Amino acid sequence: MKIWAHRGCSQNYPENTLTSFEKAMNVDKVTGIELDIQLTKDGELVVIHDEKVDRTTDGIGFVRDFTLRELKTLHIRTGKDEPEHIPTMREVLDLLKPKLLNGFKLNIELKNSIYQYPGMEAKIVKLVSEYGVQDSIVYSSFYPRSLLNVHDLEPGAKLGVLNSWLSNCLFAAKGMEKILNLSEGSIALHPGGGGLDISLDMLEGRIVRAWFGGHLYPSKPTGGRMDFDKFTKAGVTDVFINEPEVY
Structure with missing residues (x-):
């Protein structure tokens, strides 16, 4: 199982921050980091998950309404x-570039399914x-048009x-591969970990990176560890998790 740091080490440090990314890049055997990008009012790429700043900052309002x-x-x-x-995304790349040039991976989720x-x-x-660092980047989105x-x-x-559902990922990927004239299996599937609703034989050996919500900082860690065996048997090849350092 390949392990990715979901928004960095987001259980023990604030998500999508330089600290959470720095901690994640130094965890032994972590494959890469997942993060989310949006645009500011003046067109700058910033790293934040929610469309609004309310949950993670002391501000109120939509990211797109701030410069x-x-x-x-x-x-x-x-x-x-x-x-x-x-x-900013530039600040993150400044931090991660040495690792990315040495095999570390970065999943950039384009947060554009709502705006x-x-x-x-x-x-x-x-x-x-x-x-x-093109070779080290995976682009993902809930909005297939953006991936096109x-x-x-x-x-x-x-x-x-x-x-959220593996079947929806598969059908969308197949359609996109046909539109783009790509070989089958070229596009990875990124389902929710609770939405593995199709059988292993339908996956045809595809990359399946499952994401999990779980606890985020400042919630206290539970001390538990996931059992990856059942996910491996379901065809999952990678996981995005909040506390990669415990593995």
Whole structure:
């Protein structure tokens, strides 16, 4: 089983922050990091999961209604004297580039299934190319049209289709592969861990990266560990989890 740090080490550190990513990149045998990107009002790529800033910062409102300068004034609660701030995608790549050039992976989820953020695909593909880390990137989205856009911009990009249900991931991936004239199995499936609703033989050996919610900082760790055996038997090849360091 390949283990990815979901929003970084997001059980013990604030999610989608430079600290959570730095902790994750230094965990032995972690395959990579998963994060989420959106666009600010002035078109800057920032790393945050929710469409609103309310849950993770001391601000209120939608990410798309803030300029980058305004977002940087918001504080992410850390439980320490010094708060953190919402990072830009450029700041994250500055941190991760040495690891990404040495085999570490990064899954970039385009958070555009609710607000489509015109031009976001072009911005992230260009930025990744600027850093020269294309081979280490997986692009994922709940919005298949966005993945088609990424492919148009970067035909060699690795894609993963997100859905709560594995069957929906499979059917969407098959359709996209046909549209893009890609070989079957080219697009990875990213289902929710509770939505493994089809049999192993239907997967045809595809990459299946399952994501799990679980507890997020500042919730206290439960001390439990997942049993990966049942997921392996169901065809899952990778997992996105909040506490990769316990494995």
